[in-house]
Amino acid sequence: MAFPLIRTPLQQGMNSIPLTRDLLLIGGGHTHALVLRKWGMNPLPGVRVTVINPGPTAPYSGMLPGFVAGHYTREELDIDLVKLARFAGARIIDGYATGIDKDAQTVAVSGRPSIAYDVVSVDIGITSAMPDLPGFTAHAIPAKPLGTFASCWDSFRASAKAPHIAIIGGGVAGAELAMAMSHALRDKSPTVHLLDRSRVLTALGYKARQKMIAALTANNIEITEDAEVTEIFAEGLVLRNGRTIRSDFTTGAAGAKPHDWIAQTGLDLHQGFIAVDANLQSSDPAIFAVGDCAHLRANPRPKAGVYAVRQAPILFANLRAVLSGGTLRPYKPQRDYLKLISLGAKSALAEKFGTAREGPLLWKLKDHIDRKFMDQFETLAPMGAPDLPRKTALGVKEALGDKPMCGGCGAKVGRAALQNVLTDHFGDDAAEVQAGQVMSTDHLRALTHDPVVMTRIAAVHALGDIWAMGAKPQAATASLILPRMSATLQERTMTEIMSTASEVFAKAGAKIIGGHSSLGDELTIGFTITGLTKAPVTLAGAQAGDKLILTKPIGSGTVMAAEMQGKAKGADVMACLDLMTQDQAAASVILSKAHAMTDITGFGLAGHLRGICDASGVGVTLDLDAIPLMHGALALSASGVRSSLFTDNRIGAGPIEGPVMELLFDPQTAGGLLAAVAPASADATLRKLHKAGYTASIIGEITADQVFRTQ
Template sequence: MNKLPLTRDLVLIGGGHTHALLLRSWGMNPLPGVRVTVINPGPTAPYSGMLPGFVAGHYTRDELDIDLVKLARFAGARIINGYATGIDKGAQLIHVVGRPPVAYDVAAVDVGITSAMPDLPGFTTHAIPAKPLGTFASRWDAFRAQADAPQLAIIGGGVAGAELAIAMAHALRDKQPTVRLIDRSRVLTALGYKARQKMLAALIASNVEVIEDAEVTEIFAEGIVLRDGRTIRSDFTTGAAGAKPHDWIAKTGLDLHDGFITVDANLQSSAPEIFAVGDCAHLSHDPRPKAGVYAVREAPVLYDNLRAVLSGGTLRPYKPQRDYLKLVSLGAKSALAEKFGTAREGPLLWKLKDYIDRKFMIQFETLQPMTAPKLPRTLALGVKDALGDKPMCGGCGAKVGRAALQSTLPDPFGDDAAEVQPGQVMSTDHLRALTDDPVLMTRIAVVHALGDIWAMGAKPQAATASLILPRMTATLQERTMAEIMTTASEVFAKAGTKIIGGHSSLGDELTIGFTVTGLTQTPITLAGAKPGDKLIITKPIGSGTIMAAEMAGKAKGADVISCLDLMVQDQAHAAVILGKAHAMTDITGFGLAGHLRGICDASGVGATLDLDTIPLMDGARELSAAGVRSTLFEDNRTGAGPIAGPSMDLLFDPQTAGGLLAAVSARSSVAAFKKLQEVGYNAAIIGEITEGSEIKTR
């Protein structure tokens, strides 16, 4: 909860090592009044120091990756899962694929480099660059699992290319691999004489074939072509030839050096409000090679300077060291060390490298969520019990439960939307933010509000908005409103309707809601289910558990992003496919069991659920087994009433923008299920309607 108004936007483009360390420091000592945003294509950022060890098989993918979702939560930052494609420094906007531009007062760029070779024919289609690391790691994981007597080609004979070649040979040593390292001149020229000789010996010992003075002219599916006409077979071709800046940087209008952003001693670019660090930056005051050690050492300087420029303080210069200890993996658990021209190798150096790398990563694995503020010494009775032992969930996890409503409303479990006149239905819904990204939260809130209309088989007609923004300056209000309304208009337009009005105010936290009307000749209600009907669900469940875990820093970032992606999946096509359902609802705050209870009570029937067929979101089962619960869980379990048979806690998990639950005739259920899957829904037939009133599981 923001006690002080937000006044400045700090946007971090990229999740490189410098930004990761910055976020850790920010979480421990944030600057009040600053809204921090992280833009990165993916929930994780691989640590470059451990990549060769990962390729060799010494580290798992989880050990390789920094979880940016957890890190952003710790830092109090919103994270945008997307690709930045440009900076408009005049308007101070950052362009991101698939969303409105992101405004900034101060920005920092840490996007690393790429080893892609787009000008080399066939590279984009048939090869994989070693950088960015995330995509390479995923492709290598898949290839290694199915490789059989593979042939591999690494283009680029620098230290990185040689290190990868040795690691690949080691990982595939039991599969008779053929590994070739190809360079247009000599390999390993960046190393001193002693280190180069030791590295060449390691290549020979690993049976890596070194091909020098050979220029690659084309890459095809089965291999590569050299300028001298030779064709070399390759099942896995990667590029590790040098460091190239990302193409979009050239269009920023910033001063560049060989395509990299030129920065001064304060890490500021030619636009003082834009900083750049890591491999994407060129240190004009003291040029240095592209190496992760400089990115790590830049982090405290960037942290201090961002705080200074955002608060009117004094900046301090970054002074890079003259040389650094280079530790190079040698496939097996051995490493080469070089500094000041002296070279050593052996298992002890691997242990040193492993210790340094793990020490770096453990910084991001031991983050603890910020503790709640201390309570006053004297409190009214019941305050501690009402607060509970964890923060209140957002989304539907923050709603009033089924059991609480049952005793207060005259008909709390009627249909999803009310029929205000023949052929027209209306519903209203709002959500307390479960993500600080207004664009993503708006998409979720729109899909959630439309769910009630789709559940009744209606077509959306019109909508009004109800918005509460956190306390912020007029400038930030304008930016946030622009993001919300642009996104809402886009999603509603896709659904065939538009926003015709609304209301906004300021409060403690972001809350987004919509009132929606829809048109239908024959509304689908809760009351039409018949014994023998099959129960079809159109989305996996588990979002309440995953988002509760995310708040506590316990969920994997990849699972959180996957969960959010499912939330924004609309149900328009599903509603059409299920248009002949006897009864239908959308699964939201009351959970699967609670909403099924609503159908059974209204229809005067019972139901049997096949637990093994219910689709679950990635990570939900493990988190539930570990005892993670949404704050609405207990009320939902009470409100669902008795359920006979095996237990599954996720039945009572509140869903946000959940899928549809439909009772469909047995005769048409299989065809409907197949159509749902054909158009992209992770749908399932999860049980059937029965005689009586009891809900059972099996």
Template sequence: MTDIVLIGGGHCHALVLRLWGMNPLPGVRVTVINPGPTAPYSGMLPGFVAGHYVRDELDIDLVRLARFAGAQLINGAATGIDQDGQMVHVSGHASIRYDLCSVDIGITSEMPQMPGFSKHGVPAKPLGVFASRWDQYRATATDPKVAIIGGGVAGAELAMAIAHALSDRAPQVTLIDRSTALSALGDRARAKMRAALDAQGVDILENSEVSALTQNGVMLVGGQELSSDFVVGAAGAKPHDWIAETGLALQDGYITVDPTLASNDPRIFAVGDCAHLAFDPRPKAGVYAVRQAPVLFDNLRAVISGGVTRPYKPQKDYLKLVSLGRKSALAERFGVAWGGPLLWGLKNHIDRKFMRQFD
């Protein structure tokens, strides 16, 4: 038997499992390691937070997908890779041997360096943890006061979704940024996003740095305290800490890969947000992970069968669709921005089409 181990059930690995189920290689055993039986789809998270989708619509069923692919699913979190012994260490489980390995574990918004965050904050990533914590809060909050740390597109999208979901309870939703919110957007897209935030009643607190979280809310540098009973960390997403101990070549903690998506160890691949495309750097976005899936699938098979690997060529730009809380969305590409309900319909169509692949 040749053993392929897929660490993480991210978008790319989910698609690889689907492809493998349709065209497996004899004599190859596939194992998937993931901390849970499902993997949330990031594109539908804001819609889930806003109440447009239920949790089952958000999650990819890895149990059913692994069964379709003839793979085994290990319910646990990977904690390390031993390159010499070709083993993946898993929390609460025996180590798993591999001949080929691929890593697709995304990134985390955990802020361990911020006092009080581990006890009082909720990281926006990993998505599964956030979705569960949000479900609990939405069901019980009576006088909601929510703070989102990080005024980028992801933070703003979550702020609008939260404000819409809690609109019947007169929520206080505050978006906090240490500099200028939405600075990564072009002027037109930024203006539309700020108008949408204002329409949803979201307060924007700029040039404000958080010093600590307490039981009562958010402490800012300078002593000001912002009352909050649900604090979301959506700033400073970073690689998972255990990657630094693997001995793989890294860039700022991300696994450096070549055009074939292989690391400096040719037996280990990396895809999605946890990978750094050294040959053609790109921002962290799910669209790249989706496009990497057929390349990873082909290259895993090529290495096993002695075939020729092929390069992944990331697109220069892509259509960015951002939910605006209500069933409305903003679209931006090549610096041009549009907004409105029709674009939410387009986003909903694209997201549901992606999920239907796993039915």
């Protein structure tokens, strides 16, 4: 039985130790995944770890043929990097690294400011794209990177009828894919071509090659050797000899090619791959490289996942050593390794030292090894509750709760408490400080380790109060609390935050005119904003018969609470963050004629809707089935996941007649606008919102009886 790995109270208290070094991991390959797991169990105090990867998951290459054949689901294939990063205490950046400036010690990432580093490790694998082959980019799918290929295959497999498939590259990888594809589509009479410009399977010994060719034949694979592809088009490909082969799905699996941007790094390379020494260091000692993107100068080895896996403990030790002034260790790769090759059905071939065997028992062995590898990333648990002193004041245990406090709006004070205290100042999102000018302030406790994403969320969240009143943002001041860190890291973090904030506010038509910063226990970002409007849209104005329009799905509090507990899928977390960074500028303009409007934030949908009803003296009938929900939120809510503010929000929303959905009380961060719109214009308004890119819905109707009911 596998026991979950749990971070210790010592690791939880590491925020009190100043951050002094930045470690960047470019790519979520096998080596980096294992390093993150090790880091979560034994972090180096003072180091801020950042993972850069295009997407929330990293497919495991060993299970790809089994996935293609239909033996594994996509979820079983993928390592969830979001969960892994949370366990390691690392920030994860969803994006493509496009370059390293080793002089400035920065990494360029598409769509965001460059990221500074002290030490960087590269584990981005290889590509099998063939950009120089006419038509390949437009009409073919490279087998690597694996994530894109897996998604394309998923779609093709679901829709294919009597398919024709062509695999360019007759190595082991191409042969495995050919047999897996044939097996997956065996009920649809597929035609599968395996093409090689010379001979197939030359990397195998004689016995293994003969057995593989027999397996290909048994899977009805058409092998074409000495086949040079000269062009690919939508319905197939053309060979040098003039032959045309029909193909509905063409993929390239011919060899390992380095990613283009590596050539611009100025590092020593070998055939385009980063050359590293025995310590896995490149020609720049601050830059490491591992996995298929690296070339081992001292002990060259073929591109194989087994070497990447065995590099992990050495890389982990050496990263810690170079960041703390320790001694580095050499990596000594084994001379050969056991090759376990899938044969389509649940059978496999094994080869080592020229000996070859095949059969179902070897598939079971391969399946056991692969699942054991993946199980390492499924038995991670979030931080446990800190150990309390033997004696504490009454109520400490209850106040601490049994889970970490949420970030974002989940960390706010509840509506009921605020309503009791701020009896004379409780109401609209922003205040009209003088005719035509409104003002609001808001700040958020960080719910993600990435300062850029957190800044976008905090800015959009604060701007929501201005947009909710139909105003145009004018000016803003920033209020920042940074975790304790060195002066160098302070400058790096401030640069990321302020450049991002300036971008968001400039897009909104406003500018940052000042602010204040300090150091504290954790990252907190806030903005005070002014806006201009001729006629503010307030809470008071909703009329019986008005249609309620919501511009964004709800569920962010639940998804992010689950992320802290290690229960949310990484893809759902990334989708949630994307929705939180979606601005409401266009929606505010479209809804400027609304009778009443607010933005859905900390009090949840029910609490903010109650605000409109109370201020307008009306009631509402809410259609629960019409409310848009974030991916994963409903299932997580049904499993009992709750944000810290849930209980207060349920009390603050007051009585509700009819069935109740728990997500009504879920605190939202940078949520959508909720507007009461005249019934005659509601449908046209909804169409405009959809055209502008919002997931908007009509979710209910205002009533005259001052009763909050659902249906």
